[in-house]
Amino acid sequence: MTKVVAVTGNEAVANAFRQIEPDVCAAYPITPQTELMQRFAAFVSNGQVKTEMILVESEHSAMSACVGAAAAGGRVATATSSQGLALMWEILFIASGLRLPIVMPVVNRALSAPINIHCDHSDAMGARDSGWIQLWSENAQEAYDNTIQAFRIAEHMDIRLPVMVCYDGFIISHSIERIEYLDDELVKKFVGEYKPLYPLLDIEHPKSYGPLILTDLYHEVRKSHSEVYKKVPKVVLEVAKDFKKISGRTYGLFESYRLDDAEIGIVILNSAAGTTKDVVDEYREKGVKVGLLKPRLFRPFPYEEIGKELSHLKAVCVLDRADAFGGSFGPLYLDVAASLCNLKEKPILINRIYGLGGRDYMPEHAQQVIEELQKIAKTGKVKILKEYIGVRE
Amino acid sequence: MATPLNLKELSNKELRFTSGHRLCPGCAAPIVVKMILLAACDWPVVVASSTGCLEVSSCISTYTAWKVPWIHNAFENAAATLSGVETMYRALKKQGKIDKDIKFIAISGDGGTYDIGFQSLSGAMERWHDMLYVCYDNEAYMNTGIQRSGATPIYANTTTCPAGSVIPGKPQQRKDLTKIMAAHGIPYVAQASPSHWADLMKKVRKALEIEGPKFINVFTPCNRGWRTKTDDAILLSRLAVETCFWPLYEVENGVTRITFKPREKKPIIDFLKLQGRFKHLFEPGKEKLLEQIQQTIDANWEKLLKESSPEENKE
Numbered sequence: 001m002t003k004v005v006a007v008t009g010n011e012a013v014a015n016a017f018r019q020i021e022p023d024v025c026a027a028y029p030i031t032p033q034t035e036l037m038q039r040f041a042a043f044v045s046n047g048q049v050k051t052e053m054i055l056v057e058s059e060h061s062a063m064s065a066c067v068g069a070a071a072a073g074g075r076v077a078t079a080t081s082s083q084g085l086a087l088m089w090e091i092l093f094i095a096s097g098l099r100l101p102i103v104m105p106v107v108n109r110a111l112s113a114p115i116n117i118h119c120d121h122s123d124a125m126g127a128r129d130s131g132w133i134q135l136w137s138e139n140a141q142e143a144y145d146n147t148i149q150a151f152r153i154a155e156h157m158d159i160r161l162p163v164m165v166c167y168d169g170f171i172i173s174h175s176i177e178r179i180e181y182l183d184d185e186l187v188k189k190f191v192g193e194y195k196p197l198y199p200l201l202d203i204e205h206p207k208s209y210g211p212l213i214l215t216d217l218y219h220e221v222r223k224s225h226s227e228v229y230k231k232v233p234k235v236v237l238e239v240a241k242d243f244k245k246i247s248g249r250t251y252g253l254f255e256s257y258r259l260d261d262a263e264i265g266i267v268i269l270n271s272a273a274g275t276t277k278d279v280v281d282e283y284r285e286k287g288v289k290v291g292l293l294k295p296r297l298f299r300p301f302p303y304e305e306i307g308k309e310l311s312h313l314k315a316v317c318v319l320d321r322a323d324a325f326g327g328s329f330g331p332l333y334l335d336v337a338a339s340l341c342n343l344k345e346k347p348i349l350i351n352r353i354y355g356l357g358g359r360d361y362m363p364e365h366a367q368q369v370i371e372e373l374q375k376i377a378k379t380g381k382v383k384i385l386k387e388y389i390g391v392r393e
Numbered sequence: 394m395a396t397p398l399n400l401k402e403l404s405n406k407e408l409r410f411t412s413g414h415r416l417c418p419g420c421a422a423p424i425v426v427k428m429i430l431l432a433a434c435d436w437p438v439v440v441a442s443s444t445g446c447l448e449v450s451s452c453i454s455t456y457t458a459w460k461v462p463w464i465h466n467a468f469e470n471a472a473a474t475l476s477g478v479e480t481m482y483r484a485l486k487k488q489g490k491i492d493k494d495i496k497f498i499a500i501s502g503d504g505g506t507y508d509i510g511f512q513s514l515s516g517a518m519e520r521w522h523d524m525l526y527v528c529y530d531n532e533a534y535m536n537t538g539i540q541r542s543g544a545t546p547i548y549a550n551t552t553t554c555p556a557g558s559v560i561p562g563k564p565q566q567r568k569d570l571t572k573i574m575a576a577h578g579i580p581y582v583a584q585a586s587p588s589h590w591a592d593l594m595k596k597v598r599k600a601l602e603i604e605g606p607k608f609i610n611v612f613t614p615c616n617r618g619w620r621t622k623t624d625d626a627i628l629l630s631r632l633a634v635e636t637c638f639w640p641l642y643e644v645e646n647g648v649t650r651i652t653f654k655p656r657e658k659k660p661i662i663d664f665l666k667l668q669g670r671f672k673h674l675f676e677p678g679k680e681k682l683l684e685q686i687q688q689t690i691d692a693n694w695e696k697l698l699k700e701s702s703p704e705e706n707k708e
Contacts, residue, residue: 023484024477052484054476057516064470064513068441068477071464074485076477094466200462201482203437203493208457210465212449 002247003181009140009172012179013079013105013165014039016147018049019187022103023074023194026054026062030084031117032169033107037079059084063091063102070100071209073199075151077102081169082109082123089127095162096131097225098209099197101154102162104132105147108270108321109169110357118358119169121269122322125331131225133163133232134299136269138255140177143167145249146296148182151191152239158231160197166298168271170358186246229300236297253302255294256309258284262291264373265310265347267336268319269295272354272361276319279366290370295332307339313347314377317369321355329386348376351386365390398432398594406434407460414458415450419623421613421630422447422529424587426500429527430461432594433601436496439464439478443471443505446536446615447529469509471499472517472526479522496601497524503544504534507570511543518577518606525600525607528570531615539618543568546638547689548682549670551618556673561682566689574608575644581607583643583652588631592641592652599643612639620669632664637694642701649701658694661687 007015010033017025017040025044027037043049054069056062062078070076080088085106095102106124110116124134135150137143143165150163167173182190198207213221233253240251257277259265268276273294283290293309295301310316318337320330329337333351340346352369355361368389376382409430416423426447430438439462442448448465451458466474475497485491506514506528514526533551534540541551545563550556554563575582581603585593593611600607612633614626621629633639634653638661641653662683665671674682 023488024481026477050484050488052480052487054480054520056473056476057512057519061470061473061476061513061516064466064473065477065480067466068464068474068479069481070477072439072478072481072485074481076481090467091470200439200464200478201485201491201495203439203462203495206460206462208452208459208463208465210448211452211454211457213454217454 002183004178005181006176006178007140008035008174008176009143009167010036010107010174011039012140012144013147014043015181016144016187017077018043019182019184020075020148020151020191021049022051022077024052024054024069024076026056026065026069026078028056028059028062028080028084030059030081032109032173033079033081033084033105035173036105036107059087060091063088063095066102067091067095067098067100070095070102071098071200073196073201075155075194076100077104079105079107081107082111085123085127086111089130092127092130092132094210099160100162101160103147103150103154103165104162105143105165105167107169107173108166116357117169119171120321120356120358121166124164124166125322127164128299128331131161132299133161133297135163135165136296136298137165137167137172138270138273138294140172141179141249143172144179144181145243145247145251148187148190149239149243149251152242153232153235155194156235157195157197159228159235161228161232166270171271180247182247190242190246232300233297233302233305251296253297253305254309255296257292257294259291259293259309261289263289263314264370264377265291265293265313265316266319266366266369267293267295267310267316267332269298269321269332272319272321275361275363276366279363279370283370288370288374290373301335301339303335303339306336307343310336310340310347311343311345315350315373316347317350317352317373319352319354319369323353323356333386348380348382350376350382353386353388354390359390361390398591398598403431403434406431409460410451411458411460413456415453416446417617419616419626420446421587421615421626422531424626425529425611425613428587428590428593429498429500429597432597433496433498436601437461437493438496438498441465441471441475441478441499443501443510444468445502445505447500447502449536468505470513471501471505471510472514475499475524476517476520476522479524497522499524499526501526501528502535503528503530503532504542506530507543507568515577518574518579518608521605523604523606525597525609528608528610529613530610531613531618532567533615533618535615535618544570547686548674550673551670561673561679562670571608571610577606578647579606579608581643581645583609584639584641585609586612586630586634586639586641588627588634589641589653596643596652618670620672621667625667629664629667632659632667635659636661636664637690638664640694640697642697649697651697651701661690
């Protein structure tokens with residue numbers, strides 16, 4: 001049933017798209033996403049999928065077309081990176097506000113200026129309050145698996161929200177890894193037939209999409225919208241349970257790595273978590289009680305669950321691959337801090353910014369952080385709350 | 394060929410844009426919309442609108458004036474949005490999930506068409522989506538309070554280019570969007586006016602029967618923005634045609650045809666003098682500006698006559 005292949009992250013996600021066959025895909029080139037839609041376009045050109053592509057003139061139009069296509073009443077996907085996501089920003093809120101289950105891989109890349117095509121998380125972090133569900137992926141396998149699960153989550157009748165699947169530009173998108181493909185039919189069955197909700201193309205029952213709602217009801221509409229997000233974690237876990245049945249692979253709201261008896265911990269997203277796990281193992285062998293937490297569902301952020309998972313630790317470093325300029329902390333740090341702030345028992349928190357614009361995150365960076373956390377746990381004292389690591393002096 | 398229009402028959406058709414909308418009294422936009430949807434009465438249609446007067450006034454909270462499926466996304470993307478709807482229609486039709494023959498119409502103002510939505514429109518036309526894009530051109534950003542747009546004519550007074558003691562209103566000529574759209578090489582482009590209702594509706598029907606991208610620019614007076622009487626929308630649109638300020642023509646597969654030639658071309662001041670936005674041009678010492686406007690209109694009209702196919706033109 002399972003096929004083991006050596007492919008890039010983009011190729012794996014393009015293959016997930018081929019297996020799912022969205023009715024409509026919009027695409028606009030941007031590095032490092034381009035390869036994904038190029039590969040998918042070849043499936044379309046060779047008649048391997050039923051998908052209709054819209055090769056738009058900008059990402060703004062890509063997302064606008066996705067909104068139209070999803071409202072029309074079918075399965076819709078697109079993909080982007082960096083500036084492309086920034087250009088879509090206005091329409092991201094409309095896609096979520098109209099409850100349209102669009103799936104969009106975001107191949108994480110730094111934002112300009114200066115222009116840089118390599119990985120960091122400032123693109124997706126800039127869109128974290130746009131009402132999209134965000135699933136983050138450590139490697140090509142997770143990017144593939146998350147893409148398949150994203151359609152089920154987005155299209156769930158309790159949810160009907162758009163989903164971003166984030167994975168690291170170049171590090172994952174362009175590196176060849178061993179991954180396991182599921183059987184085509186298994187994926188199709190897992191994702192299921194698309195169930196339209198209030199389709200625009202239902203001519204006999206005309207619907208108006210995108211009304212004006214002013215001071216009388218806007219507040220209430222937004223309140224009811226916010227309630228939907230409370231249902232997301234349960235659905236994510238249900239879908240993960242079903243996915244395990246067909247793949248044998250386990251997914252949760254986050255991955256907890258050697259945290260149970262840990263005293264210090266690192267919170268980190270995506271590919272750098274892999275490097276960090278190796279270093280955690282190294283320190284565990286030396287008898288250091290260190291663990292790691294890798295969020296998967298970043299939006300909506302599972303505050304309660306993550307707070308509970310980290311509360312017993314003495315010191316935690318949140319590693320952010322994006323800065324929040326203006327004196328604030330990194331975006332992941334802010335959410336981890338919020339998940340802990342009202343707990344009686346909680347660790348000392350520090351924030352380190354790493355890997356911007358594709359700067360390599362090396363094992364020594366994780367070592368440096370673990371060494372520092374050990375000191376903090378021992379003394380209870382923090383020298384610097386937030387700083388950049390891996391900076392060339 | 395488009396089925397002939399019969400006023401008596403049309404008067405019995407259901408209006409698919411209902412009363413109760415909140416557009417201003419005397420606004421020409423709902424007249425234009427009703428004409429478009431009436432002309433399209435033979436087909437099921439899906440309409441997309443960009444943000445603007447028509448949009449904010451036609452679907453508020455739980456009320457809608459649209460009896461056809463309608464979508465509003467944002468200001469600059471009616472064409473891209475509708476291209477998504479149309480693509481999904483093709484996808485589902487190919488799969489046998491839809492069997493109806495549905496037509497797709499975008500209706501947007503000049504701000505959402507000439508300016509902020511121009512890229513989205515140009516892209517959708519180039520991609521050859523089967524849709525009709527109608528611009529209801531009221532020559533400024535009326536919804537936000539009469540700011541100049543790429544469609545605002547020269548020397549018009551707007552709130553962002555007010556006629557002052559130094560600058561006499563908008564200093565630039567408007568963009569000739571109809572010709573720009575014709576330059577896309579799409580199968581059908583036309584200019585229409587609600588004063589010539591049969592011409593407008595014929596153009597809509599003709600456009601809907603052609604496969605591929607179509608564009609119609611419709612002159613749409615705005616009494617609030619133009620500082621005119623509330624019952625002058627049709628009079629003003631007629632004068633715009635009769636002065637050749639807004640010639641009625643179509644470009645079908647590259648061939649230009651003037652669909653209405655005024656027997657006697659009226660002087661532009663007949664059109665300008667009724668409008669508060671041009672009031673400053675009638676002050677002493679501004680005669681040259683009026684002359685300049687007349688000269689530009691004459692030159693453009695001559696150019697259009699030359700471009701149009703002589704055997705196709707009717708008197």
